[in-house]
Amino acid sequence: xxxxxxLLFVVSGPSGAGKDTLVEAVxxxxxxxxxxxxxxxxxxxxxxxxxxxxxxxxxxxxxRLRESGRLLEWREYNGNLYGTPRDYVEGCLAQGYDVVMxxxxxxxxxxKAAYPDAVLIFLxxxxxxNLRERLLARRTETNEEIVRRLEIAQxxxxxxxxxxxxxxxxxxxPEQAVVDLEAIFQAERFRIHRYLDDSIRxxxxx
Numbered sequence: 001x002x003x004x005x006x007l008l009f010v011v012s013g014p015s016g017a018g019k020d021t022l023v024e025a026v027x028x029x030x031x032x033x034x035x036x037x038x039x040x041x042x043x044x045x046x047x048x049x050x051x052x053x054x055x056x057x058x059x060x061x062x063x064r065l066r067e068s069g070r071l072l073e074w075r076e077y078n079g080n081l082y083g084t085p086r087d088y089v090e091g092c093l094a095q096g097y098d099v100v101m102x103x104x105x106x107x108x109x110x111x112k113a114a115y116p117d118a119v120l121i122f123l124x125x126x127x128x129x130n131l132r133e134r135l136l137a138r139r140t141e142t143n144e145e146i147v148r149r150l151e152i153a154q155x156x157x158x159x160x161x162x163x164x165x166x167x168x169x170x171x172x173x174p175e176q177a178v179v180d181l182e183a184i185f186q187a188e189r190f191r192i193h194r195y196l197d198d199s200i201r202x203x204x205x206x
Contacts, residue, residue, distance in 0.1 A: 006034075006093040007188055008115055009100040011181070012108035013123035014153030016134040018169040018177065019102045022123065025178040027100070030185065034092045036101035039065060042080035055085070073103060073110035078148055082107060098185070105156040108163070119188050121181065122163040126170040128153075 011023055027033050039055040041062050050056055057065075062081050065071050074083030084101055092099045103111065105122075112118050125131055131153055135146045160166060165184050169177040 004096050006095070006097045006099055007185075008089065008093060008111070008118040009098065009121065009185060009188075010108045010111050010118050011100060011102050011121045011123055012105050012163075014105075014131055014156050015149045016131040016138075016153070017123045017125055018134070018174060019123055021174060022167075022169065022177050022181055023100055023102055025174070026182050026185065029178075029182060030098070032097055033185075034097045034099045036084055036089050036092075036099050038082050038084055038101070038103065039071070040080060040082045042082070072114060073107045075104055075107045075110070077104045077106075078145070078152065084111070105159050109159065112162075119165070119184070120163040121165045121167055121184060122160050123167050123169055123177070123181075124157070124160075126168050128157075130171050 011019055013019060023035070027035055037051060037053070037055055039057050039062060041057060041059050042054070044050070044054075044056050048054065059081065062074075062083065065085070066074050066083060070086055071083035072086040072089055074081060076082075082104060084103060084107070089099055089101070101111070108120055112120055125134070132146065132150060135141065135149060141149070167177055167180045167184070
C-alpha cells in the first residue's frame with residue numbers, strides 16, 4: 001500500500017495552452033481528484049463563478065492572506081495577484097486525496113520549492129502561434145493585453161526543463177492531451193518511493 005498521503009499535481013504553462021479545459025476533463029475522469037482553487041485580485045470574467053474558478057478578493061484581503069502565511073505561493077501576473085490557499089491543499093493531501101492546481105509558471109516553481117515531491121507538468125500547444133488564436137477566441141482581453149500575455153509566454157517557455165513532464169496540447173486533438181495528462185497522474189501513483197517500506201517488505205518475503 002502507498003503512504004496514504006495524496007499527491008500534489010501542478011499543471012502550468014503559458015496562457016492559452018488549454019490548462020482549464022484539460023484539467024477539468026481529467027477531473028471528470030478521476031472522481032477522487034481535488035482541485036485547488038486560487039485566490040486572485042483579477043476582475044471576474046463573465047463565465048466565471050466565485051469559489052469554482054477563483055476566489056475573487058481585493059488587494060487588502062490578498063495582502064492579509066499573504067502576510068498571515070495562509071498562501072502556499074503567490075505571484076503577480078500581468079498586473080494582478082494570484083495565490084494558492086494553503087489550508088485546503090494540505091488538508092486534502094493529509095486525507096489521502098490527490099490535488100491538482102493550475103498556477104502560473106513562477107507560482108508552480110514556488111510550489112515545488114515548498115513541496116519537493118510535487119509533480120510539475122508543463123502544458124504547451126503544438127505551435128506557439130496557436131496561443132494568439134486561442135487568446136483572441138476567448139474575447140476577454142484587449143489586443144494590448146494579449147500582446148503582453150504572449151511576451152510573458154515566451155519568457156515562461158524558458159523554464160520547461162525545470163518541470164517533471166511536458167504535455168503537448170495539439171490543435172484539434174485535446175482528447176490526446178487529456179489521455180497523456182491522466183497517464184502521468186496514474187503512473188506517479190505507482191512509483192516505488194510512494195510505497196510504505198512495510199508493503200515492500202511483505203512482497204519481498206511472500
